[in-house]
Amino acid sequence: MYSSELIKGTLKTIVLKLLSENKRMYGYEITQRVKDLTGNKIQITEGALYPTLHALEAEGTLITETEYIGKRVRKYYSLSKEGKAKSKEKVNEFADFMNTMKFLLDIKPKQA
């Protein structure tokens, strides 16, 4: 399990990447997919996920559709046109960040 600080900083990127690979997903599905893909190493908490989803929806990155599952409502999230571009941008940014961190963390011990 990674620390919540690390996950919080990458949550948007994770959500956007997952949605770029799936047409639409609902909250629980996202948490389960992340859990499965990472072998339980990353567990997204509901307390972090839903505020992020709402914020992304509010800024127009995500679009939503609702479906009734019996008496309850399920909200599906998918990427908007801007969201698709943002997803690529976020993944590229994070890849660059990882390379920088890799370089930084690999080099530093050697210098010391």
Place this chain on the structure above:
Amino acid sequence: MYRVTEAQIEYILNDIKQRGVEMEDLQNNLLDHICCLLEQNCKNENDFETEYNKTIKQFFKHELWEIEEETILLLKYKHYYKMKRFLYILLFLSVSYNIYVFSRMGYEYYRAKEWMSSHMRDEKITFHDGLEKLKSSFKEKYPNIPFKKYRSIYFMGSPMSDYEKEIFFTEADTTLFSPTKSRARAFRESYSLDSLASLNNKDITHIFCYEGDDEVTNKRVKEYFKSFKNLFFLTNMKSLLSGYYNDKKSKIWGTPKIIIINDSDKVIYESPNFILNPHKNLSKVFKTLQK
């Protein structure tokens, strides 16, 4: 697989509401998520209560409404940037508008200044232009009369105080002119450039311009005019002025300055702003004129 019943859905939704989550959208999200977890973890209906209590706790650290608080915070954060961008646009528009308004005000101020003739430079230009016009029209009408030497004083309106009128026009004959407007107009017309030129064929020494509706002053001015050799009393002030004033075709009122120009076209006297101090400088003016 276990299915959460409608009654349980109702129970969960009520519990979410009671725990302080007010956003309907968020309530539905949490409800569905909890139901999904319960359907995964419950084997039968008997497990519901235990599983629900276990499940709901994983949604928060202290209270469930913290999720809503976090959501609102993120939405506000988003709005903060929107608002910031809006404020920048507003600031830009405001600055642009102010620049426009101030430039417009400046322009209006300039025009107002010009209109009031309160700016010395503008006044001189207007005066010189007017004088040139006067000279050229004079030469055109009377080509044989030299127009070389002149001293000029001009003002508009009724700049003299009663005290000054007493000093300069001691022999006022109020019966000479009727104080009616038509007579006053006739008086002014009789002292137009043409009349003056026909009265005096010598070199123009002084040109005294005045336009006002004060018949008494007009009469006194005329008297004053008589006491100077070759002094021309020009009532039709507009013939002296050019440019902006004539374009406006408006009545000229008030005067900011008195300027006296000598034979070499040099300004030998300029009064301070006449509007601010309309009467004090006349004595000095006439003394200068008499030199």
